[in-house]
Amino acid sequence: MNEALWLSQEDVKALDITMKDVMEAVEAGWRLKGEGKVELPAKPGVHPRRDCYIHAMPCWIGGEIDSAGLKWVAGYPDNPSRRGLPYNTGLFILNDCETGLVRAVMDANWMTTWRTGAASGVGALHLAPTGASVVAIIGLGTQGRINLRAMAEALPDLREVRIHDVRESQIASFLAEMEPLFPRFRYVACPTVEAVCAGADVVITCTPILADPRRIVRSEWLKEEVLCLAVDYDSAFDSDVMTGGEGFVCDDRNQYLWTQSHGVYFQDGYPREDQIYADMGEIVAGSKPPLSRGRRSALFMGIASHDVMTARLIHARALERSIGTRLPL
Numbered sequence: 001m002n003e004a005l006w007l008s009q010e011d012v013k014a015l016d017i018t019m020k021d022v023m024e025a026v027e028a029g030w031r032l033k034g035e036g037k038v039e040l041p042a043k044p045g046v047h048p049r050r051d052c053y054i055h056a057m058p059c060w061i062g063g064e065i066d067s068a069g070l071k072w073v074a075g076y077p078d079n080p081s082r083r084g085l086p087y088n089t090g091l092f093i094l095n096d097c098e099t100g101l102v103r104a105v106m107d108a109n110w111m112t113t114w115r116t117g118a119a120s121g122v123g124a125l126h127l128a129p130t131g132a133s134v135v136a137i138i139g140l141g142t143q144g145r146i147n148l149r150a151m152a153e154a155l156p157d158l159r160e161v162r163i164h165d166v167r168e169s170q171i172a173s174f175l176a177e178m179e180p181l182f183p184r185f186r187y188v189a190c191p192t193v194e195a196v197c198a199g200a201d202v203v204i205t206c207t208p209i210l211a212d213p214r215r216i217v218r219s220e221w222l223k224e225e226v227l228c229l230a231v232d233y234d235s236a237f238d239s240d241v242m243t244g245g246e247g248f249v250c251d252d253r254n255q256y257l258w259t260q261s262h263g264v265y266f267q268d269g270y271p272r273e274d275q276i277y278a279d280m281g282e283i284v285a286g287s288k289p290p291l292s293r294g295r296r297s298a299l300f301m302g303i304a305s306h307d308v309m310t311a312r313l314i315h316a317r318a319l320e321r322s323i324g325t326r327l328p329l
């Protein structure tokens with residue numbers, strides 16, 4: 001009888017996987033991608049409600065990894081404030097590459113949160129100004145918080161965390177959760193976007209992705225030497241933040257351009273093909289040098305290779321610890 005391992009969100013959380021573990025996995029996947037060993041079609045999606053999506057994200061990672069899987073993930077911006085539900089929810093299916101059989105089915109909420117933060121962390125490892133000590137985070141929900149965990153791992157000199165959100169209550173709950181985790185940082189809550197960017201070496205935006213983006217971060221508010229990291233597509237940074245600096249890096253050129261060509265995101269001045277400096281995989285694999293001066297901008301849409309690498313880690317750890325439920329297929 002064939003069986004698959006079912007891992008609920010509680011099962012996944014119980015595995016005690018660290019940010020360092022996920023960053024190493026994400027970085028290894030990016031390196032293999034940069035070496036041309038990853039099959040990664042651009043993610044197709046359906047949009048049942050305005051500003052909402054449900055994406056299908058398949059991927060095979062070859063090389064020494066040889067793992068394949070698919071994530072079916074929804075993003076509903078009103079879920080946290082109106083329903084007390086997460087913005088992102090979904091499932092991941094891990095396949096056996098030899099037989100194609102399903103080996104595991106797992107909750108994808110934890111994975112999506114952590115691998116997204118980890119991707120920013122790997123971006124900061126390779127692209128942040130040397131000695132970066134001040135981070136600004138705009139949008140203090142799930143991604144704002146996990147991105148801080150990633151920066152704490154990636155930036156050894158980090159000492160000040162500047163924060164901004166349109167909802168007052170988010171500032172209080174961000175501080176209640178993050179201060180005990182990282183008491184070594186100084187936290188500065190800022191009333192405006194301009195104020196939060198002041199003096200920041202790394203600026204990260206984690207606001208809702210909108211079909212009509214507001215683009216609230218202006219280039220003139222940023223330091224000359226800065227890494228800008230967009231977790232929220234083209235919703236927050238003005239287009240010239242992305243085009244006017246030393247270089248624009250994406251997580252997957254094909255997916256970015258495919259999405260742009262479909263006409264909803266990355267319009268109105270966002271980088272075109274000839275304005276992309278590199279895929280992050282090229283930088284991690286060493287085929288493109290990292291940007292080391294001026295304003296570097298990175299837009300990581302989220303790629304399925306991060307999910308496969310993280311799912312692999314989750315599956316291996318669950319087998320090791322006998323966690324999960326075996327389901328007959």
Ligand SMILES: NC(=O)c1ccc[n+]([C@@H]2O[C@H](COP(=O)([O-])OP(=O)(O)OC[C@H]3O[C@@H](n4cnc5c(N)ncnc54)[C@H](O)[C@@H]3O)[C@@H](O)[C@H]2O)c1
Binds near residue numbers: 088141207233
């Ligand atoms: N790139 C990726 O791989 C990836 C993966 C997961 C989520 N995301 C995206 O990350 C973003 C954040 O997701 P989340 O789970 O943290 O959502 P969330 O709802 O938990 O947090 C969003 C926060 O942004 C705040 N906000 C809304 N408008 C704002 C504004 N104009 N200025 C400042 N703050 C504002 C909200 O009050 C909230 O605190 C979403 O756009 C989501 O789609 C991207």
